[in-house]
Amino acid sequence: MIVTLEVSDGLALISVNNPPVNTINAATRRELFQALADIRARSDIRAVLLVCEGKTFFSGADIGEFAGPPMEQEFRDLFAQFEALTVPVVAAMHGTVLGGGLELSLACHYRVAVAGTRFGLPEVTLGIIPGAGGTQRMPRLIGVDNALELIVSARPVDVARALALGFLDAAIDPPVRAGGIAFTRSLLDAGRGARRTSERAVDPASATPAIRERLTAQARSQYPNRQAALTAIDAVFAAARLPLAEGLAFENELGNRAKATVESKALIHVFFAERETRKVPGLPADVRARPIARAAVVGAGTMGAGIAICFANAGLPVTLLDANREALDRGLSSIAAIYQSMVSRGRISADERQQRLALIQGVLDYASLADADVIIEAVFESLDLKRKVFAQLDRIAKAGALLATNTSTLDIAAIAAATGRPQDVIGLHFFSPANVMPLLEVVRTDDSSPETIRSALDLARPLKKTPVLARVCYGFIGNRMMEGYAREAERLVLEGASPRQVDGALEAWGMSMGILAVFDMAGIDVSVNVHKAHADRYPPDASYYQADFALHAAGRLGQKTGGGYYRYLPGDRTRHDDPEAIAILRASAERLGIVQQVHGDQEILERCLLPIINEGLRVLEDGVALRASDIDVVWTSGYGFPRYRGGPMFYADTIGLKAVYDGIHHYREQFGPMHWQPAGLLERLVREGRTLADWDQARD
Numbered sequence: 116m117i118v119t120l121e122v123s124d125g126l127a128l129i130s131v132n133n134p135p136v137n138t139i140n141a142a143t144r145r146e147l148f149q150a151l152a153d154i155r156a157r158s159d160i161r162a163v164l165l166v167c168e169g170k171t172f173f174s175g176a177d178i179g180e181f182a183g184p185p186m187e188q189e190f191r192d193l194f195a196q197f198e199a200l201t202v203p204v205v206a207a208m209h210g211t212v213l214g215g216g217l218e219l220s221l222a223c224h225y226r227v228a229v230a231g232t233r234f235g236l237p238e239v240t241l242g243i244i245p246g247a248g249g250t251q252r253m254p255r256l257i258g259v260d261n262a263l264e265l266i267v268s269a270r271p272v273d274v275a276r277a278l279a280l281g282f283l284d285a286a287i288d289p290p291v292r293a294g295g296i297a298f299t300r301s302l303l304d305a306g307r308g309a310r311r312t313s314e315r316a317v318d319p320a321s322a323t324p325a326i327r328e329r330l331t332a333q334a335r336s337q338y339p340n341r342q343a344a345l346t347a348i349d350a351v352f353a354a355a356r357l358p359l360a361e362g363l364a365f366e367n368e369l370g371n372r373a374k375a376t377v378e379s380k381a382l383i384h385v386f387f388a389e390r391e392t393r394k395v396p397g398l399p400a401d402v403r404a405r406p407i408a409r410a411a412v413v414g415a416g417t418m419g420a421g422i423a424i425c426f427a428n429a430g431l432p433v434t435l436l437d438a439n440r441e442a443l444d445r446g447l448s449s450i451a452a453i454y455q456s457m458v459s460r461g462r463i464s465a466d467e468r469q470q471r472l473a474l475i476q477g478v479l480d481y482a483s484l485a486d487a488d489v490i491i492e493a494v495f496e497s498l499d500l501k502r503k504v505f506a507q508l509d510r511i512a513k514a515g516a517l518l519a520t521n522t523s524t525l526d527i528a529a530i531a532a533a534t535g536r537p538q539d540v541i542g543l544h545f546f547s548p549a550n551v552m553p554l555l556e557v558v559r560t561d562d563s564s565p566e567t568i569r570s571a572l573d574l575a576r577p578l579k580k581t582p583v584l585a586r587v588c589y590g591f592i593g594n595r596m597m598e599g600y601a602r603e604a605e606r607l608v609l610e611g612a613s614p615r616q617v618d619g620a621l622e623a624w625g626m627s628m629g630i631l632a633v634f635d636m637a638g639i640d641v642s643v644n645v646h647k648a649h650a651d652r653y654p655p656d657a658s659y660y661q662a663d664f665a666l667h668a669a670g671r672l673g674q675k676t677g678g679g680y681y682r683y684l685p686g687d688r689t690r691h692d693d694p695e696a697i698a699i700l701r702a703s704a705e706r707l708g709i710v711q712q713v714h715g716d717q718e719i720l721e722r723c724l725l726p727i728i729n730e731g732l733r734v735l736e737d738g739v740a741l742r743a744s745d746i747d748v749v750w751t752s753g754y755g756f757p758r759y760r761g762g763p764m765f766y767a768d769t770i771g772l773k774a775v776y777d778g779i780h781h782y783r784e785q786f787g788p789m790h791w792q793p794a795g796l797l798e799r800l801v802r803e804g805r806t807l808a809d810w811d812q813a814r815d
């Protein structure tokens with residue numbers, strides 16, 4: 116039983132308990148309809164109070180239902196029945212009240228909440244609009260402009276802001292049930308009756324053409340290439356001219372249109388894909404993660420410091436080891452600086468900084484790592500060095516400790532072989548900055564035990580990371596797929612496209628940062644060193660990565676030297692076009708005999724994106740990634756690929772695998788087969804007329 120109805124002294128208390136977060140799923144709706152019918156059948160009820168048990172009032176609709184038939188009409192009927200009651204109806208709220216949860220409260224007659232409650236309408240982040248009356252009721256309470264601020268920004272507001280905006284009537288004392296009862300009784304004492312949102316008129320001053328223009332501009336700049344926020348603006352403005360029933364019908368029409376867009380399908384795909392990554396077919400169901408109470412990190416450099424912060428943020432004590440005092444101190448002071456900047460930006464309080472810093476202990480001796488449940492190695496990228504570190508860890512780590520490496524390019528099996536317990540070794544590939552980037556590639560070797568894999572995937576949760584399981588190969592999932600993308604971007608500038616033209620096309624399409632600007636940020640020396648270390652893997656192509664090499668040879672290492680593909684002023688990350696960089700690239704092209712060409716944006720996009728997709732198919736056929744949707748998570752959470760395009764594999768399905776195949780053939784004719792060879796799986800799927808979504812489904 117989810118919904119209980121208790122009547123006491125004329126007050127009907129509807130209490131809902133649908134853990135974990137009280138989504139308004141089908142069973143909840145059914146029982147709420149029943150409670151309302153029971154209430155209507157009685158004559159002794161003078162007021163209704165709606166509360167939820169557990170940690171929150173309704174957190175929203177059940178997103179799992181989005182894949183099925185539309186349910187909006189049922190929501191609308193349910194909410195209309197709440198609103199139509201002839202006695203006052205109060206929603207008493209706590210927790211995080213989002214989407215459909217907030218829309219339901221708007222159909223109640225009065226809204227109150229305990230301190231700490233947050234309210235939001237985040238639908239546009241899923242490419243849809245509030246579709247259960249939110250676009251029609253919210254403007255009746257707080258005006259079109261304020262309603263759209265909530266919907267377009269998609270950011271939750273607190274109790275003080277909700278009171279100021281006017282959709283919340285009062286803050287009540289906790290616990291929420293007692294506070295709600297007291298408020299409802301006070302309404303009755305004051306002789307207050309029903310008060311329906313639908314009967315209120317929208318303030319016309321909140322819906323002027325100037326306001327519409329401002330909000331439209333905001334929506335376009337916040338959500339380039341996207342439609343949902345603009346659709347929400349249309350829906351909310353309709354509330355200013357239409358009575359509720361007609362407004363709801365219009366909202367329904369627009370809501371259905373939004374749900375049919377690629378944008379919403381892509382965003383919902385990523386939403387579910389992120390929840391799917393922890394599922395590992397073939398892992399015995401009874402395998403349990405080992406408890407992790409203490410962590411250690413070896414190497415206090417850029418990555419080690421960031422990883423230590425992740426543990427401290429999770430409230431877990433972490434020991435940080437480096438080879439010498441100086442390097443350790445450098446690591447500890449960079450940690451202190453990161454926390455300081457979090458305090459100055461208001462992210463955490465000074466007290467929280469102290470608590471977190473106190474969890475991080477710097478050491479120089481391996482013996483101090485003996486009680487750690489997980490040890491993550493982040494020393495220089497050298498196989499010899501890492502093998503030495505792991506041999507050392509093998510001597511001191513307690514039995515069952517998870518031994519992880521943060522390597523980006525090395526063979527983890529070879530690192531594991533330096534220990535007598537390869538079953539406990541796994542890759543935990545964090546992305547830079549490790550304390551910020553959500554992606555965590557979990558890289559298993561053939562020897563990693565099911566328990567080790569489960570433990571690593573589960574560890575991601577307290578660290579607030581999205582784990583994606585990969586197998587060992589050069590570059591794992593993400594960096595392996597970067598290879599062709601980077602290769603083509605560099606080749607394009609050698610053929611005469613300007614860095615801004617290449618990055619501009621990618622960014623206008625939706626990449627959060629163009630690849631050449633990424634190189635400048637990460638340091639061109641970093642990629643050059645990786646290429647040099649793996650020169651044996653080069654294809655016989657004289658132009659391969661030569662743009663990086665030319666800039667590197669000229670001492671242009673990116674932002675840190677004031678110039679790479681672009682020019683930068685000291686202390687400023689703004690990119691400026693730089694004729695000097697272009698001259699260097701031109702000279703390199705001349706040496707290599709590369710003919711200069713004119714490129715359209717479409718060609719730039721195809722040449723950069725098709726190799727990503729093609730390599731993604733190889734990653735799948737090699738079994739390096741479990742599913743296409745896992746690859747989409749890697750790219751949307753670690754590589755700035757637009758979520759609203761669903762990730763590279765979803766995008767491939769959107770444009771059609773046949774188009775991908777034809778595109779690859781087109782460039783193969785132009786450039787030859789060395790780099791333009793369709794993946795076997797691509798050929799197969801095209802031949803069979805199947806999509807990547809089909810392929811995923813057949814495997815799960």
Ligand code: NAI
Pocket residue numbers: 413414415416417418419436437438439442443446492493494495496497500504521522523524544545546547
């Ligand atoms: P870094 O050069 O900033 O830090 C390496 C640290 O390891 C230094 O503090 C050094 O003193 C310490 N160290 C060296 N030998 C040691 C030893 N024997 N015992 C203990 N500490 C030792 O390097 P960074 O960038 O933090 O990279 C570390 C690892 O993370 C590398 O394997 C790298 O490939 C990987 N990685 C780096 C990423 C990046 O963007 N920087 C991204 C993902 C992985």
